[in-house]
Amino acid sequence: MSLPMIRAFLLTVTIIFCAFISLIAMGLIIDRFHLAKRLPAKMPGHAAILDVAGAFSIYARDWKAVVAAILISMPLNAFIFGTAIFAAFAFVGNPGAAAMTSVIPIVNTISSLPISLAGIGVREGLFSVMLNSLYGTPVDLAVLISIAGFALSVGWGLIGGIIYMTYKPADGGSVSIGEMEAQVGAVGHQIEADEDASSDRA
Template sequence: MKRLISISLRLLISGVLLALLFREHNLIADIVPRLRALLTNWPWTLAGIAFAFLSLFLAATRWHIILRGQVPDLPFHIVLRTEIISAFFNISSVGVVGGDTYKIMSLSRRLPGQTMPVSVSLVLDHLTGLISVAVLFAVCMLARASHWNEIGHDLRMLITGYAMYVGGAVVGLAISWFSFKPSLLTWGRRKFPRTMGNPRLAGLIARLTRVHEVAARLWRRTLSASLVSIVMHTAFFMSFYCGLLAVGGAAPVLDVLTAMPIVDAAASLPVSISGLGVRERTFEALLAGLANVPEAVGVSASLAGWLFNLFWGIVGGVMFLRAKHTAIIPPEAQCA
């Protein structure tokens, strides 16, 4: 019942947001003609689709780097296939099954008894994503620091709020890193046996401790994955820049790269289906404030970028329908 209510609310919110957008910017007169330009400006359309695939390829590369530290014999093509299919669930999910759930289920089925390493690798994968977005956003803000006073007050508040959010997350991650050192946890269990012995808290601490141990052991791989992640997010953001150019808009690429971390964070909030409505409104406001992009163009560009990534989600859906989920048998078992 709770899931049904959650899904219904997200459908309702997406519908209301899109209805308000298309009421403000006439769907037939303002949006559709610009989306038709995707055919006319086909080189930018193809570039956007290519950047969307590149982001998926690099996402698979990032995850594979971490996974190989725990499952050395896992082929890259399986991880890439899983990543593409998960794109289908990320786009189509209405709250029941998402991309991460599919990744864990798929690889756990292929790797019997390896559910924990797969889950831990996925947590590390997301943490490298957080670090890379923070780095990319900081670089973009430093690059356009001289134009800070040209931005409106409301937009400055939005950017500052996001900077505090992502900065606080990185600081929290650093604190957690030191908090889950074995020596500190041993001291905590000795000093606070009641609190640390609570079954729920103990289970959470055990899982986070496992993540800490794997990250400490695979720190070189984690660092490499973070560097790959910076390029991955850049490619994903560039798909929306191509969408802007494909619908006939124009803006400095730096402005788009500055806006996209905030847009992506807003679209990731569990309040709508695939971020629809939230993404368009945020992209519209940021591009209008940063680069004076007409609002209808901003909405169209956001929809175009979403369509580029939707393309690979549909490809992932076709691959999922044709997939045969067989277990990977270790070489030593085959010999036996």
């Protein structure tokens, strides 16, 4: 029974991945041919598609920043894996780093769906099924590993949140969350204005 469930998990991840790639491709086409204003407002996913198209406009203008972001994301993703792996190492009889690395992408992808608050419960169920079926890890140990990894993520997230809330620029001034949101909104309006200008020229 567990193996069919794992196949279902893999199918779910594949569907999510294909949907994500389709959204990116659609956003790229819309940005390339300036089709944003021609999309029907009632189109499913209208806002998300426009957001992706707007993001591509920014990426095209500053590809160096995109490359830098990709490079920065690599160690950050390694930290995500490391959190779960070191949480597993805290328990005797853990399945090992290779086993954890093989299941973490599937667990994180499915638990990110809006099924429960922060994936609580879903994450534990996925870890228990996959680690037990594939590597013979006891169900209770798999659940403990999941809870420990989540607790570590929450703990470090709280620390990061405190740093974020108390952040001050190097010039000694202060930046509120409202000001940050205003700056993001200004960038969005600028993108829309540029899109309108490009459409008029076309």
